Each structure stands twice: as C-alpha cells, then as structure tokens.
Amino acid sequence: MNVEINYLAVLIAGVVSMVLGFLWYSPMVLGKPWTRERGMSTDALKKAQKEMGPLYSISFAVSLVMAYVLARVMAFSGMGGVATAFWIWKLFGIDTGYQLVSLLGMGVVLGLM
Numbered sequence: 630m631n632v633e634i635n636y637l638a639v640l641i642a643g644v645v646s647m648v649l650g651f652l653w654y655s656p657m658v659l660g661k662p663w664t665r666e667r668g669m670s671t672d673a674l675k676k677a678q679k680e681m682g683p684l685y686s687i688s689f690a691v692s693l694v695m696a697y698v699l700a701r702v703m704a705f706s707g708m709g710g711v712a713t714a715f716w717i718w719k720l721f722g723i724d725t726g727y728q729l730v731s732l733l734g735m736g737v738v739l740g741l742m
C-alpha cells in the first residue's frame with residue numbers, strides 16, 4: 630500500500646508538540662508542581678535549563694518521529710487524526726496502568742519487607 634505523508638504537516642505537528650511541552654511544564658501550568666515533586670530548587674532548575682539544548686533537540690526529533698508514525702497509522706487505519714490519537718492513547722493508558730499497578734505492587738512488597 631502506497632501511503633502519502635504530508636511532511637510539512639509532520640513538521641508542524643512536531644513543533645506543536647514542543648510548544649505544548651513548553652507550556653505544559655511552564656510555571657503557569659504544571660511547572661511548579663513538577664519542580665516541587667522532583668525536589669528541585671529554582672536555582673537548580675535554572676541551571677538545568679541552561680544545559681538542556683541537546684535534550685530539546687532530541688525531544689524535537691522524537692516529536693517528529695511520533696508525528697510521522699501517527700500520520701502513517703492514520704493513513705493505514707482510515708481514521709481521522711483525533712480518533713487515531715484517542716485509539717493510541719487508549720493503548721498507552723492500558724500499558725501505563727500496568728506500570729502503575731506494578732510499581733504499587735513492588736512498593737507494597739518493599740515497604741512490608
């Protein structure tokens with residue numbers, strides 16, 4: 630099956646993912662609780678941010694791969710973008726739920742021993 634991919638759309642989707650990430654982890658949204666739960670001081674966060682250039686590049690590359698894979702899945706499934714994303718999220722939720730239950734189980738065992 631020959632699938633046509635709109636590479637401009639993949640690029641824009643990758644940029645959208647990065648913008649959402651910057652907003653998501655900004656102090657205006659979830660950055661403060663995220664920093665607090667990690668036990669990071671404001672100074673430590675600022676220092677870490679100065680060294681994150683390579684990580685942002687890797688994150689952008691991963692976002693592009695995810696957008697490309699999503700475009701391929703959409704093409705093969707015949708579903709629209711939102712429907713495909715929800716289907717993938719459902720599978721991700723099942724897998725992540727297992728990880729949560731697994732960590733809880735291990736925590737119980739380690740806490741009791």
